[in-house]
Amino acid sequence: MKIYFAGSIRGGRDDAALYAEIIKLLANYGEVLTEHIGLKDLSSLGEERTPQDIYERDMDWLLGADVLVAEVTTTSLGVGYEIGEAVAVGKRIMCLYREQEGKKLSAMIDGNPELKVVRYEEVKELKNVFDSFFNK
Protein backbone atom coordinates (compact mmCIF):
# COMPACT_ATOMS: atom_id res chain seq x y z
CA MET A 1 0.00 0.00 0.00
CA LYS A 2 1.58 3.27 -1.15
CA ILE A 3 0.16 6.35 0.54
CA TYR A 4 0.60 9.89 -0.76
CA PHE A 5 0.11 12.27 2.16
CA ALA A 6 -0.54 15.91 1.18
CA GLY A 7 -0.22 18.91 3.50
CA SER A 8 0.58 22.57 3.15
CA ILE A 9 4.18 23.72 2.62
CA ARG A 10 4.24 27.09 0.84
CA GLY A 11 0.67 27.80 1.99
CA GLY A 12 1.99 27.89 5.58
CA ARG A 13 3.56 25.49 8.08
CA ASP A 14 1.27 26.01 11.09
CA ASP A 15 0.24 22.34 11.01
CA ALA A 16 3.68 20.79 10.41
CA ALA A 17 3.76 18.99 13.78
CA LEU A 18 0.27 17.62 13.18
CA TYR A 19 1.31 16.35 9.73
CA ALA A 20 4.20 14.48 11.39
CA GLU A 21 1.77 12.76 13.79
CA ILE A 22 -0.56 11.78 10.96
CA ILE A 23 2.33 10.44 8.86
CA LYS A 24 3.48 8.35 11.82
CA LEU A 25 -0.01 6.87 12.14
CA LEU A 26 -0.32 6.29 8.38
CA ALA A 27 2.97 4.35 8.39
CA ASN A 28 1.04 1.53 10.12
CA TYR A 29 -1.01 1.04 6.96
CA GLY A 30 1.60 1.31 4.21
CA GLU A 31 4.54 3.25 2.82
CA VAL A 32 4.13 7.02 3.12
CA LEU A 33 5.85 8.48 0.04
CA THR A 34 5.88 12.09 1.27
CA GLU A 35 7.38 11.86 4.77
CA HIS A 36 9.16 15.21 4.29
CA ILE A 37 5.79 17.04 4.62
CA GLY A 38 6.04 16.51 8.39
CA LEU A 39 9.63 17.67 8.84
CA LYS A 40 9.87 20.60 11.21
CA ASP A 41 12.92 21.93 9.34
CA LEU A 42 10.88 22.32 6.17
CA SER A 43 9.81 25.98 6.07
CA SER A 44 7.12 27.64 3.99
CA LEU A 45 9.81 28.45 1.42
CA GLY A 46 9.82 24.74 0.63
CA GLU A 47 12.59 22.44 -0.51
CA GLU A 48 15.82 23.64 -2.11
CA ARG A 49 15.13 22.04 -5.46
CA THR A 50 13.82 23.63 -8.60
CA PRO A 51 10.01 23.84 -8.82
CA GLN A 52 10.26 21.58 -11.90
CA ASP A 53 12.08 18.85 -9.91
CA ILE A 54 9.53 19.02 -7.10
CA TYR A 55 6.60 18.93 -9.51
CA GLU A 56 7.94 15.93 -11.43
CA ARG A 57 8.85 13.92 -8.30
CA ASP A 58 5.53 14.66 -6.59
CA MET A 59 3.45 13.81 -9.66
CA ASP A 60 5.35 10.52 -10.07
CA TRP A 61 4.65 9.70 -6.43
CA LEU A 62 1.00 10.76 -6.67
CA LEU A 63 0.25 8.78 -9.83
CA GLY A 64 2.06 5.74 -8.38
CA ALA A 65 0.23 5.87 -5.04
CA ASP A 66 -2.74 3.67 -4.11
CA VAL A 67 -4.43 6.36 -2.04
CA LEU A 68 -4.20 10.09 -1.38
CA VAL A 69 -4.69 11.31 2.19
CA ALA A 70 -4.81 15.13 2.30
CA GLU A 71 -4.92 17.35 5.39
CA VAL A 72 -6.84 20.37 4.06
CA THR A 73 -7.25 22.63 7.11
CA THR A 74 -4.34 24.96 6.22
CA THR A 75 -5.28 26.30 2.81
CA SER A 76 -2.82 25.20 0.14
CA LEU A 77 -2.79 25.68 -3.62
CA GLY A 78 -0.58 22.62 -4.12
CA VAL A 79 -2.76 20.31 -2.01
CA GLY A 80 -5.80 21.48 -3.98
CA TYR A 81 -3.92 20.80 -7.22
CA GLU A 82 -2.98 17.30 -6.12
CA ILE A 83 -6.57 16.47 -5.14
CA GLY A 84 -7.78 17.71 -8.55
CA GLU A 85 -5.27 15.53 -10.41
CA ALA A 86 -6.04 12.54 -8.18
CA VAL A 87 -9.83 12.84 -8.73
CA ALA A 88 -9.24 13.05 -12.48
CA VAL A 89 -7.37 9.73 -12.53
CA GLY A 90 -9.81 8.02 -10.15
CA LYS A 91 -7.60 7.60 -7.05
CA ARG A 92 -9.13 6.81 -3.67
CA ILE A 93 -8.97 10.05 -1.68
CA MET A 94 -9.53 11.00 1.94
CA CYS A 95 -9.48 14.63 3.06
CA LEU A 96 -8.98 15.43 6.75
CA TYR A 97 -10.41 18.72 8.03
CA ARG A 98 -10.55 20.49 11.39
CA GLU A 99 -13.42 23.00 11.61
CA GLN A 100 -12.16 26.58 12.06
CA GLU A 101 -14.29 29.40 13.47
CA GLY A 102 -15.29 31.90 10.79
CA LYS A 103 -13.96 29.70 8.00
CA LYS A 104 -15.46 27.19 5.61
CA LEU A 105 -13.91 24.34 3.67
CA SER A 106 -13.79 24.90 -0.10
CA ALA A 107 -16.95 23.72 -1.85
CA MET A 108 -14.71 22.06 -4.47
CA ILE A 109 -13.71 19.66 -1.69
CA ASP A 110 -16.73 19.69 0.62
CA GLY A 111 -19.27 19.24 -2.18
CA ASN A 112 -17.25 16.71 -4.13
CA PRO A 113 -18.74 13.20 -4.42
CA GLU A 114 -15.41 11.79 -5.65
CA LEU A 115 -13.73 12.00 -2.27
CA LYS A 116 -14.36 11.35 1.41
CA VAL A 117 -14.12 14.30 3.82
CA VAL A 118 -13.47 13.43 7.48
CA ARG A 119 -13.95 16.13 10.09
CA TYR A 120 -11.90 15.62 13.25
CA GLU A 121 -10.38 17.51 16.17
CA GLU A 122 -7.46 15.38 17.32
CA VAL A 123 -5.14 12.90 15.61
CA LYS A 124 -6.13 10.14 18.06
CA GLU A 125 -9.58 10.07 16.42
CA LEU A 126 -8.00 9.06 13.12
CA LYS A 127 -6.96 5.52 14.06
CA ASN A 128 -10.51 4.17 13.68
CA VAL A 129 -11.01 6.26 10.54
CA PHE A 130 -7.85 4.83 8.95
CA ASP A 131 -8.66 1.27 10.12
CA SER A 132 -11.91 1.50 8.22
CA PHE A 133 -10.48 3.29 5.15
CA PHE A 134 -7.61 0.83 4.75
CA ASN A 135 -9.87 -2.16 5.61
CA LYS A 136 -7.62 -3.24 8.39
Add this chain to the structure above:
Amino acid sequence: MKIYFAGSIRGGRDDAALYAEIIKLLANYGEVLTEHIGLKDLSSLGEERTPQDIYERDMDWLLGADVLVAEVTTTSLGVGYEIGEAVAVGKRIMCLYREQEGKKLSAMIDGNPELKVVRYEEVKELKNVFDSFFNK
Protein backbone atom coordinates in the same frame (compact mmCIF):
# COMPACT_ATOMS: atom_id res chain seq x y z
CA MET B 1 -14.65 31.97 -26.24
CA LYS B 2 -15.76 30.79 -22.79
CA ILE B 3 -13.42 31.84 -19.99
CA TYR B 4 -13.41 30.27 -16.52
CA PHE B 5 -11.82 32.76 -14.13
CA ALA B 6 -10.69 31.28 -10.80
CA GLY B 7 -9.88 33.28 -7.67
CA SER B 8 -9.99 32.70 -3.93
CA ILE B 9 -13.31 32.76 -2.08
CA ARG B 10 -13.09 30.68 1.10
CA GLY B 11 -9.28 31.01 1.08
CA GLY B 12 -9.74 34.76 1.69
CA ARG B 13 -11.17 37.78 -0.13
CA ASP B 14 -8.20 40.19 0.06
CA ASP B 15 -7.98 40.30 -3.73
CA ALA B 16 -11.72 40.55 -4.52
CA ALA B 17 -11.43 44.06 -6.05
CA LEU B 18 -8.49 42.93 -8.17
CA TYR B 19 -10.49 39.92 -9.42
CA ALA B 20 -13.28 42.31 -10.49
CA GLU B 21 -10.76 44.34 -12.53
CA ILE B 22 -9.34 41.23 -14.20
CA ILE B 23 -12.84 39.92 -15.00
CA LYS B 24 -13.71 43.27 -16.60
CA LEU B 25 -10.60 43.04 -18.78
CA LEU B 26 -11.24 39.38 -19.65
CA ALA B 27 -14.78 40.25 -20.81
CA ASN B 28 -13.13 41.86 -23.88
CA TYR B 29 -11.97 38.43 -25.01
CA GLY B 30 -15.01 36.24 -24.35
CA GLU B 31 -17.74 35.27 -21.90
CA VAL B 32 -16.51 35.07 -18.30
CA LEU B 33 -18.52 32.26 -16.69
CA THR B 34 -17.57 33.06 -13.10
CA GLU B 35 -18.27 36.79 -12.77
CA HIS B 36 -19.42 36.32 -9.14
CA ILE B 37 -15.76 35.76 -8.09
CA GLY B 38 -15.27 39.53 -8.31
CA LEU B 39 -18.38 40.58 -6.36
CA LYS B 40 -17.50 42.63 -3.31
CA ASP B 41 -20.55 41.28 -1.47
CA LEU B 42 -19.21 37.73 -1.73
CA SER B 43 -17.48 37.00 1.59
CA SER B 44 -15.01 34.26 2.48
CA LEU B 45 -17.99 32.20 3.69
CA GLY B 46 -18.93 31.84 0.03
CA GLU B 47 -22.28 31.55 -1.66
CA GLU B 48 -25.47 30.51 0.10
CA ARG B 49 -25.85 27.29 -1.84
CA THR B 50 -24.98 23.79 -0.78
CA PRO B 51 -21.35 22.78 -1.41
CA GLN B 52 -22.71 20.07 -3.75
CA ASP B 53 -24.57 22.66 -5.87
CA ILE B 54 -21.48 24.89 -6.09
CA TYR B 55 -19.24 21.95 -6.97
CA GLU B 56 -21.54 20.69 -9.73
CA ARG B 57 -22.13 24.11 -11.27
CA ASP B 58 -18.43 25.05 -11.18
CA MET B 59 -17.28 21.73 -12.65
CA ASP B 60 -19.84 22.07 -15.47
CA TRP B 61 -18.55 25.57 -16.19
CA LEU B 62 -14.90 24.49 -15.96
CA LEU B 63 -15.27 21.48 -18.25
CA GLY B 64 -17.29 23.58 -20.72
CA ALA B 65 -14.80 26.45 -20.80
CA ASP B 66 -12.21 27.02 -23.53
CA VAL B 67 -9.60 28.40 -21.14
CA LEU B 68 -8.92 28.69 -17.42
CA VAL B 69 -7.43 31.94 -16.12
CA ALA B 70 -6.52 31.61 -12.42
CA GLU B 71 -5.29 34.34 -10.10
CA VAL B 72 -3.14 32.32 -7.66
CA THR B 73 -1.64 34.97 -5.34
CA THR B 74 -4.13 34.43 -2.50
CA THR B 75 -3.72 30.77 -1.61
CA SER B 76 -6.87 28.79 -2.32
CA LEU B 77 -7.62 25.08 -2.09
CA GLY B 78 -10.46 25.38 -4.60
CA VAL B 79 -8.38 27.23 -7.19
CA GLY B 80 -5.67 24.58 -6.86
CA TYR B 81 -8.31 21.88 -7.31
CA GLU B 82 -9.68 23.53 -10.44
CA ILE B 83 -6.19 23.86 -11.96
CA GLY B 84 -5.55 20.16 -11.25
CA GLU B 85 -8.79 19.08 -12.94
CA ALA B 86 -8.16 21.43 -15.87
CA VAL B 87 -4.61 20.10 -16.43
CA ALA B 88 -5.94 16.54 -16.35
CA VAL B 89 -8.41 17.23 -19.17
CA GLY B 90 -5.90 19.24 -21.22
CA LYS B 91 -7.42 22.75 -20.95
CA ARG B 92 -5.39 25.83 -21.85
CA ILE B 93 -4.44 27.44 -18.54
CA MET B 94 -2.91 30.75 -17.50
CA CYS B 95 -1.99 31.46 -13.88
CA LEU B 96 -1.50 35.06 -12.75
CA TYR B 97 0.80 35.67 -9.79
CA ARG B 98 2.03 38.72 -7.88
CA GLU B 99 5.32 38.10 -6.04
CA GLN B 100 4.93 38.39 -2.24
CA GLU B 101 7.85 39.02 0.12
CA GLY B 102 8.70 35.93 2.17
CA LYS B 103 6.38 33.72 0.13
CA LYS B 104 6.80 31.37 -2.79
CA LEU B 105 4.33 30.11 -5.37
CA SER B 106 3.49 26.39 -5.03
CA ALA B 107 5.90 24.19 -6.97
CA MET B 108 2.85 22.27 -8.26
CA ILE B 109 2.02 25.44 -10.21
CA ASP B 110 5.42 27.07 -10.69
CA GLY B 111 7.15 23.90 -11.87
CA ASN B 112 4.26 22.67 -14.02
CA PRO B 113 4.93 22.47 -17.78
CA GLU B 114 1.19 22.10 -18.50
CA LEU B 115 0.38 25.70 -17.71
CA LYS B 116 1.63 29.22 -18.25
CA VAL B 117 2.53 31.30 -15.18
CA VAL B 118 2.55 35.08 -15.64
CA ARG B 119 4.13 37.24 -12.96
CA TYR B 120 2.75 40.79 -12.79
CA GLU B 121 2.32 43.72 -10.44
CA GLU B 122 -0.65 45.65 -11.80
CA VAL B 123 -3.73 44.73 -13.81
CA LYS B 124 -2.81 47.21 -16.56
CA GLU B 125 0.12 44.93 -17.48
CA LEU B 126 -2.32 42.15 -18.32
CA LYS B 127 -3.81 43.66 -21.49
CA ASN B 128 -0.78 42.72 -23.61
CA VAL B 129 -0.58 39.33 -21.87
CA PHE B 130 -4.23 38.57 -22.68
CA ASP B 131 -3.91 39.95 -26.25
CA SER B 132 -1.17 37.42 -26.86
CA PHE B 133 -2.86 34.52 -24.99
CA PHE B 134 -6.17 34.99 -26.79
CA ASN B 135 -4.39 35.69 -30.11
CA LYS B 136 -6.17 38.98 -30.54
